[in-house]
Each structure stands twice: as structure tokens, then as C-alpha cells.
Amino acid sequence: MEERSLSQADAQRRVDQIHAFQQEMTTLENEGVLTISTEQTNKVQGYHARLLQTLSANYDVDTNAKSKQLTLGMKIASLFGALAMAASIFFLFYQFWGYLNTPVQVTILVLAPVLLFVLSFYLAQKQHSAYFSKIAALVSLSCFVLNLSMLGQVFNITPSPNAFAVWAAFGFLLAYACNARLLLFFAIACISSFIAMKIGTWSGIYWISFGEKPEHFFIPGLIIFLLPQFINHKRFTGFDVIYRVTAMIMLFLPILILANWGKISYLSWPTHMIEGAYQVIGFALSASAIWLGIKRHWNEVVNTGNVFFVLFLYTKLFDWWWEWMPKYIFFFLLGLSALLALTIFKRIRQSNVSEGVAQ
Structure with a gap:
């Protein structure tokens, strides 16, 4: 064996x-x-x-149903424990920070995340379940985020988007060291925000206003979606899923927003043309995601594609019919469209089952 x-x-x-x-x-x-x-x-x-x-x-796997239930409870308890410890340290810093001189402040800010990182890495090596290591890792990340913020205040450093890149790097390090999906999500969010901020500054806007233009997230979304193709995540549970789902949300959500509020786009076309173009792109990409997910056996991609395809469909139906159609007919047609989608998905499912039996 x-x-x-x-x-x-x-x-x-x-x-x-x-x-x-x-x-x-x-x-x-x-x-x-x-x-x-x-x-x-x-x-x-x-x-x-x-x-x-x-x-x-x-x-440390679950060999029966009772142990699985206990494992779920332990995961929830560890998450709440980590969040509570992080909040405790945050308020502790602000409660007594004014009583400490600058050298002591800097020493605490530097040592706290480093020591907690070493502790989380040690616990990850010693424990199979890694519940305590993930708590230590999340608290370490909280200290590190607080570290940069407080050091910026102590030395009067001008805020910049570079802090998000540093937070992302530390988050990735902790996530892969402790096999922590929550920290991976935080790191992906930070690095995506950093890329979007940089794209915004290159376009001539102030970096804090990067969220005013949804197109800023297209490039980081594509990068994040492609990353699992080049990184082996066999030893990391669910990391591929986090990458793909987060990337798809960063791609589809801006498209959905622009399909309904085209005036905030970079494009100089008439608003109705911008909205129409993004509606077509949204339908095409969500349908392509469903097809790709079925082909690659990525259930999370199929489900996310289905959700956004339905969102694009229902928002379009709302634009077409809500103003002039009686509400009971409108919702009746929505129900019929759901039944039609259910029929289509059922046929696709049956064809896939038939192919699997034939193989």
C-alpha cells in the first residue's frame, strides 16, 4: 500500500x-x-x-457518518475561533497602542505576524487535521494586515495599492503552508484588487476609485482562472475550485453590471449599444462556461455558469416585459422559462449519462 x-x-x-x-x-x-x-x-x-x-x-479522515458531522462542527468552530481571535488582537492593539513608544510599537508589529506564521507552519506539520494551524494562520494574516496599516500611520507613509500585493503574497504563503482555502480566497481577492487598481491608475484614475470601472476586473479574472492549469494542486483540497469560482465571479459580475448600466463603461458607444454588447457577451460566456465545465468535469464551473446564465436571462426578460406586461403574466413566463431550462438541462444530462454507459 x-x-x-x-x-x-x-x-x-x-x-x-x-x-x-x-x-x-x-x-x-x-x-x-x-x-x-x-x-x-x-x-x-x-x-x-x-x-x-x-x-x-x-x-485523520472521517471513517463514519458521526465523525463527518463532528468534523463539520470542528470546521465551523475553528472558523469562528480564528475570527474571534483576530478581532481580539485588533481591538487589543487599538486599546493600548497609545501607551507604547515607537520602538516597542514597531517591534510588536514586526514580530507578531512572524511568530504566528512560524506557529501555524509548525502546527501544520504536526497535525493532520490542521484546525489549530489554520486558526494561527488567520490570526497571523490579521496581524500582518494590521502591521502594514499601523506602520503606515507610525511613519506617515502615503497609502498605495502596493499594500494589497504584499497582503496577497503573505496570504498565498499562509494558504499553501496550511492548506487553508479561506486564506487562499483572501489572497486571490487582494491580488485581483491590486491588478485592477494598477489598470485603473494606468487609465488615469485614482487607485482608490478602481471599482468605478468594472472592466478593471476582466484581466485579473482571466489570470486567476488560468492559474490552476499551471500549478499542481493535488495536495491542496479545493484550491482549484476556489480559483475557478472566484475568477468566474470576477468576470461575470462586471459583465452583468455593464449589461444593465452601460454608462459606467470605458466604451464611448451609446449606452444601449454597450448594454446590448455586454448582454450578448454574458450569454455567450456563461454558455461556454457550462460547455467547458461539462467537458472537463468541473462541476463548480458548470454550476457557476448556470447561475449567471439564469441571471442574464432573467434581467433581460425584466427589461423586455416588466414595464408593460401584467405582473402575473410576467412571473408565469418566468416560470415557463425555468421549466424550459430544466428540460434542456435534463436532456443534456441524459445524453451524458448515455455516453457514460456506452463507454
């Missing part, structure tokens, strides 16, 4: 496969489809028992 080469997610999938196999075997035996000897049954059960024990010891 080479379970040591597995990630925790792979180990959990192997456990789930064992339980699914056991349930299917029981069903087949009860229905008289398959019968195996007692010797073979004992051999398989013994192998599975040893394998489950090994996986549980090496990867």
Missing part, C-alpha cells in the same frame, strides 16, 4: 469508496445477484478494516 503518497482529500475519497463498495456488495447479495464465499468476504473485510485504520491514523 502507498497511502503515504495520498493527499487528505484523496484519502477521504478512498474511505468513501470503501463504504460505497460495502453497501453495494450488501445490496447485490440481498438481491441474489452475486454471492462470494465466507473466506473471500473475511479477506476483503479484513483488508478494508486495516486500510481504514491506516488512513484514519495517517490522514
Whole structure:
């Protein structure tokens, strides 16, 4: 057995496969489809028992339904604990900050995130579940963000978008060190904001006003979506999903906004032409995302594409019919459009199932 080469997610999938196999075997035996000897049954059960024990010891995976429920509770508790600790440190700094001289302030600001980072990395190496390491990592990130903000106040440094790049770098470091998806999302948000701010300044606007032009997020959205194609995330649970979903939101949400408020676009066309162009782009991209997700077996891409396709469709139907159509007819037509979409998706699903059976 080479379970040591597995990630925790792979180990959990192997456990789930064992339980699914056991349930299917029981069903087949009860229905008289398959019968195996007692010797073979004992051999398989013994192998599975040893394998489950090994996986549980090496990867801290959930081997039954009760442990899965407890794991969910532990994840929620660790998230709330990390947020509470971060808020505690934030208010502690501001409560006693004025009583400290400048050298002490700088020392605290520099050492706090560094020591917490070392602690989180140590805990990540020692613990399989990494709940405590993720708490330490989130608190370390909070201290680091507070670090740059407070140092800027102490030395009267002019605010700049470069702080977002530094926060993103530290966030990526913590996320990959502790396998923390929340920190990865924070890092992606920071680096995307930094790129959008830079694009805004190159276009001649002040960096704080980068959100006034939704087109600023198109380039970072494309970059973030493509990154998982060049980085191996086999050892990091759900990182690919975070990259793709966040990138799609950064792409589709600005398009949705521009499809309804074209006057805030960089384009100098008439407003109705801008809105019409972005509506067409939104439909085309969301449909393409659904197709790509089905082809690559990216469920998160399919679901996100479906959500935005429906949003584009319903906003367009609202523009067409809301003003002149009776409201009961309007919502009735919305219901019919939902049934039509359901029928289409069902046919696509059935064709995919038929292809899978044929293979």
C-alpha cells in the first residue's frame, strides 16, 4: 500500500469508496445477484478494516457518518475561533497602542505576524487535521494586515495599492503552508484588487476609485482562472475550485453590471449599444462556461455558469416585459422559462449519462 503518497482529500475519497463498495456488495447479495464465499468476504473485510485504520491514523479522515458531522462542527468552530481571535488582537492593539513608544510599537508589529506564521507552519506539520494551524494562520494574516496599516500611520507613509500585493503574497504563503482555502480566497481577492487598481491608475484614475470601472476586473479574472492549469494542486483540497469560482465571479459580475448600466463603461458607444454588447457577451460566456465545465468535469464551473446564465436571462426578460406586461403574466413566463431550462438541462444530462454507459 502507498497511502503515504495520498493527499487528505484523496484519502477521504478512498474511505468513501470503501463504504460505497460495502453497501453495494450488501445490496447485490440481498438481491441474489452475486454471492462470494465466507473466506473471500473475511479477506476483503479484513483488508478494508486495516486500510481504514491506516488512513484514519495517517490522514485523520472521517471513517463514519458521526465523525463527518463532528468534523463539520470542528470546521465551523475553528472558523469562528480564528475570527474571534483576530478581532481580539485588533481591538487589543487599538486599546493600548497609545501607551507604547515607537520602538516597542514597531517591534510588536514586526514580530507578531512572524511568530504566528512560524506557529501555524509548525502546527501544520504536526497535525493532520490542521484546525489549530489554520486558526494561527488567520490570526497571523490579521496581524500582518494590521502591521502594514499601523506602520503606515507610525511613519506617515502615503497609502498605495502596493499594500494589497504584499497582503496577497503573505496570504498565498499562509494558504499553501496550511492548506487553508479561506486564506487562499483572501489572497486571490487582494491580488485581483491590486491588478485592477494598477489598470485603473494606468487609465488615469485614482487607485482608490478602481471599482468605478468594472472592466478593471476582466484581466485579473482571466489570470486567476488560468492559474490552476499551471500549478499542481493535488495536495491542496479545493484550491482549484476556489480559483475557478472566484475568477468566474470576477468576470461575470462586471459583465452583468455593464449589461444593465452601460454608462459606467470605458466604451464611448451609446449606452444601449454597450448594454446590448455586454448582454450578448454574458450569454455567450456563461454558455461556454457550462460547455467547458461539462467537458472537463468541473462541476463548480458548470454550476457557476448556470447561475449567471439564469441571471442574464432573467434581467433581460425584466427589461423586455416588466414595464408593460401584467405582473402575473410576467412571473408565469418566468416560470415557463425555468421549466424550459430544466428540460434542456435534463436532456443534456441524459445524453451524458448515455455516453457514460456506452463507454
